[in-house]
Amino acid sequence: MSCSSHEYGPGVEMNHEIESPESVGMSTQRLGRIGPAMQRYVDDGTVRGISTMVMRKGKVVHAGQFGHRDAEAGLEMTPDTIFRIYSMTKPIVSTALMLLHEESAFQLEDPVAKYLPAFGATQVLGSDGSLVPPTRPMDIRDLLTHTSGLTYDFMEDTHVGHLYREARIMNDGTRTLKEAIDVLAEIPLASQPGSRWHYSVGIDVAARLIEVLTGQSLGAFLSERIFTPLGMTDSSFGVADSNLNRLSAMYGLPDLFGQDHTGTKLVEAALGGFNERIDVSTSYPTSTPEVFARGGHGLFATIGDYANFAQMLLNGGQLNGTRIIGRKTLELMHANHLPAALLPWQLLGGDNRGLGFGLGSRVMMDVAASAGPGSVGEYGWAGAAKTYYWVDPAEELVGLFMAQYMTGVALPDRALRSLTYQAIDD
Numbered sequence: 001m002s003c004s005s006h007e008y009g010p011g012v013e014m015n016h017e018i019e020s021p022e023s024v025g026m027s028t029q030r031l032g033r034i035g036p037a038m039q040r041y042v043d044d045g046t047v048r049g050i051s052t053m054v055m056r057k058g059k060v061v062h063a064g065q066f067g068h069r070d071a072e073a074g075l076e077m078t079p080d081t082i083f084r085i086y087s088m089t090k091p092i093v094s095t096a097l098m099l100l101h102e103e104s105a106f107q108l109e110d111p112v113a114k115y116l117p118a119f120g121a122t123q124v125l126g127s128d129g130s131l132v133p134p135t136r137p138m139d140i141r142d143l144l145t146h147t148s149g150l151t152y153d154f155m156e157d158t159h160v161g162h163l164y165r166e167a168r169i170m171n172d173g174t175r176t177l178k179e180a181i182d183v184l185a186e187i188p189l190a191s192q193p194g195s196r197w198h199y200s201v202g203i204d205v206a207a208r209l210i211e212v213l214t215g216q217s218l219g220a221f222l223s224e225r226i227f228t229p230l231g232m233t234d235s236s237f238g239v240a241d242s243n244l245n246r247l248s249a250m251y252g253l254p255d256l257f258g259q260d261h262t263g264t265k266l267v268e269a270a271l272g273g274f275n276e277r278i279d280v281s282t283s284y285p286t287s288t289p290e291v292f293a294r295g296g297h298g299l300f301a302t303i304g305d306y307a308n309f310a311q312m313l314l315n316g317g318q319l320n321g322t323r324i325i326g327r328k329t330l331e332l333m334h335a336n337h338l339p340a341a342l343l344p345w346q347l348l349g350g351d352n353r354g355l356g357f358g359l360g361s362r363v364m365m366d367v368a369a370s371a372g373p374g375s376v377g378e379y380g381w382a383g384a385a386k387t388y389y390w391v392d393p394a395e396e397l398v399g400l401f402m403a404q405y406m407t408g409v410a411l412p413d414r415a416l417r418s419l420t421y422q423a424i425d426d
Contacts, residue, residue, distance in 0.1 A: 016053075016079075016304050021061040024396075025426030031062045034419045041412045042067035045275055047386065047403045048251050049077035050412060051303045054420050055311060055398040062420075063303075069248040069404075072277065079304065082234055082247045083402045084284050086297045086383030090203045092235075092309060093295040094144050094360025096222055097206050098329050105213045108359075111137035112148075112205060115212050118185035119205075124149060125160055125188040138193040140209065143202035144359040145337045146345075149189030150200035158190035158198075169201065171283040173292045177218055180294070181208040197338060197345035203360060207295025218293040229322045230312055232305040237298050238289030247300070250280050250385060252406035278406060297384070303402045306389060310398045314391050333359040334379045372414065373421035388413035395424065 021028045031054070038050045049067035053060060065077035100106060106115065113120035119138060123131040134149070142148035153164035153171075164170065167183055175183070184201060191198060207218050214221055219237050227235045239247050252275055285292050292298060312319040316327035336356025338345065344353045354369030355362045364370060364378040380390030386403040399420050401413040 016060050016063065016307065018063055019059040019061065021056075021423070022425070024057040024059050024061060026056055026061050026423050027425040030423035030425065031419075033423070034062055034416065035064050035066070037415055037419055038064060038066045038412060041415075047405045047412065048275070049081075049248065049403060051077055051079070051081060051083075051400075051402040052416055053303050053307055053398075053400040054416075054423075055307065056424075057396045058311065058315070060307075061423075069246075071249070071251075073249075075245070077248075078246070080234070080246055080302055081402070082239055082243060082300050082302055083387055083404060084248075084250065084280065084383075084385055085299050085301050085306070085387045085402075086284075086385050088301075088306065088381060088383040088387050088389065089295065089297050089299040091361050091381050091389075092222065092226060092299065093203055093207050093210070093218070094333065095313075095325060096218075096226060097140075097144070097210055098333055098359065099225055099325055100210065100213050102326055102329055106140060106209070108141040108144075109139050111139055112143065112209070113137060115209055116181065116185065116205070118182060122185055123188045124192055125158070125190060129159075131188055134189065135192050136194065138189070140206070141337065141359070142193050143206045143209075145357055146197055146200050146202055147194050147338070147342065148200060148202045148205070149191045149193045149195070149198070150184070150202050150205070151190040151198055152200055155190075155199070160188060160190035163187050164201075173283055173285045173288065176291055177204070177208050177211065177293050177295075181205055197342045197357065199347050201296055203295040205295070207293070210295075217290070218295070219289055226309070226324060227305075229324060230305075230308045230319055232301065232308055235299060235301040235305045236289055237293045237300070239286040239300050241287075244286065246302075247286065248404040250278050250404045250406060251275050252278065252385075252404075275405070280406075303400050306387075306402075307398065307400055310389050310391050310400065314393060314396065314398055334361065334363050334377070336363050336365055372417060374417070382413065386413060388416075390417065395421075397424075 021031055041047050048071045049069050051065050054062040067077055069075050069077045069081045124134050126132045138148045151158055151160050153161050153169055155161040210221055312324055317325040317330055338357050344351055354366035356365045361379045361381045364374050367374050375392050375394035378392040382388040386405045388401040390399050401416045
């Protein structure tokens with residue numbers, strides 16, 4: 001096991017030195033339980049490597065690295081390891097879109113087709129296989145709350161997921177974002193807009209909206225408005241050749257976005273204990289950031305980079321004197337936007353009781369119903385390769401977990417939550 005206390009990565013503005021937990025109402029002794037617990041997951045072969053961080057009241061009180069970023073090469077997990085963060089791309093892109101909402105570039109109830117006209121002709125696939133018109137237009141809020149009627153290709157509960165697989169919506173890393181969304185608009189919706197919560201490529205469509213509204217590429221906009229101001233120096237849709245030695249290898253299951261890996265197969269394979277090295281370079285390339293940019297996945301980042309983003313959210317939209325987004329906009333984003341009829345929302349068989357959904361992230365509504373520690377108003381999201389973050393405004397707390405294990409079932413990220421909350425000592 002290794003536990004680091006030095007600065008995370010070159011050029012990072014925020015201080016990531018470990019400071020006294022007691023100075024912010026946490027226990028050094030109780031935080032010490034995190035390291036052995038994470039190491040056990042490495043030792044028993046659950047994952048090959050883990051990086052963790054906990055911050056309270058703006059201070060890093062725990063940071064640790066365990067196991068390897070590349071077991072075959074004998075490279076240990078380090079503070080500056082770069083990860084494919086998959087769906088942890090979503091909160092960043094959702095925040096970026098809401099920067100434009102602050103500038104009155106759109107309203108949440110605007111039809112998507114107002115800016116992407118191809119969606120004006122998109123039909124809904126009925127239960128009998130017929131195509132029917134939408135009962136109302138898909139709006140921008142639908143994209144961010146996963147109520148648009150769009151889906152994912154690994155979902156088995158609709159025939160539309162099969163159509164996505166045939167069209168290679170998720171696993172063609174050679175298409176530009178515009179090309180991917182143009183193809184998507186030709187495929188029918190899986191359900192009527194607003195009728196159900198269904199995890200989807202909606203935030204990929206939101207990402208294309210950013211490009212249309214700004215005239216910039218998604219990557220350029222994120223760099224200008226979020227990454228550079230926050231010192232997120234390793235966050236991008238690609239990895240420079242000089243930094244590839246810091247990129248974590250991927251382990252676990254075959255590529256989530258491969259043609260044959262639907263939701264049930266993912267869970268079955270995970271329960272079988274697969275932990276092999278896998279190649280995701282085709283569906284998640286490192287070398288073509290000018291082409292491969294998405295809203296729902298695609299970003300690379302270090303744990304320190306994402307810590308800067310999360311701390312900015314906790315700070316009400318600013319970090320180190322630089323404001324990124326307004327506090328009231330973040331309050332809007334992290335309120336529950338789902339009506340009671342759509343709760344609890346389900347993802348790959350998981351019944352997420354106690355949780356609502358905001359604009360791009362889940363949000364805690366009922367701690368007891370969630371069956372784990374937390375606070376009302378706490379929010380966050382995860383990535384398919386077992387990356388996870390949460391922000392707890394009530395406790396002024398941020399937690400981050402990074403691994404590279406492709407699976408659909410719970411792993412040490414949930415343990416980190418319990419281990420973090422039990423260390424609060426005020």
